[in-house]
Amino acid sequence: MMRLTLTCTGGFAGPAGAQTRTVDLAQLPQEQASQLEQLLHASDFFALPPKLIKEAPKSWDFQYDLKVDGDGQAHCVRYHLDEASPSLKQLTEKLNEEVDPD
Numbered sequence: 381m382m383r384l385t386l387t388c389t390g391g392f393a394g395p396a397g398a399q400t401r402t403v404d405l406a407q408l409p410q411e412q413a414s415q416l417e418q419l420l421h422a423s424d425f426f427a428l429p430p431k432l433i434k435e436a437p438k439s440w441d442f443q444y445d446l447k448v449d450g451d452g453q454a455h456c457v458r459y460h461l462d463e464a465s466p467s468l469k470q471l472t473e474k475l476n477e478e479v480d481p482d
Contacts, residue, residue, distance in 0.1 A: 383402065384475065401475055403416070426455045434460050
């Protein structure tokens with residue numbers, strides 16, 4: 381069982397506008413779960429450093445925290461999309477598109 385929790389903060393609302401999306405892959409249709417899992421593996425998520433952030437972020441830049449629990453491991457990465465790999469960007473976009481905010 382794998383659970384992904386994506387929190388997005390930033391923009392003009394800052395911390396007040398934070399949105400969190402949580403998805404349990406076991407609760408999704410197989411095709412959707414497989415796609416998210418493939419992107420997770422393609423990004424080599426569990427090997428990523430804990431921070432992938434800009435050197436000089438602007439106050440309105442969106443910052444993401446993605447926490448993944450499952451397969452006997454847990455890892456969290458804080459990042460800006462500008463610093464993320466293409467597969468991590470795709471994973472972020474899919475989570476934003478397909479999952480309703482908590």
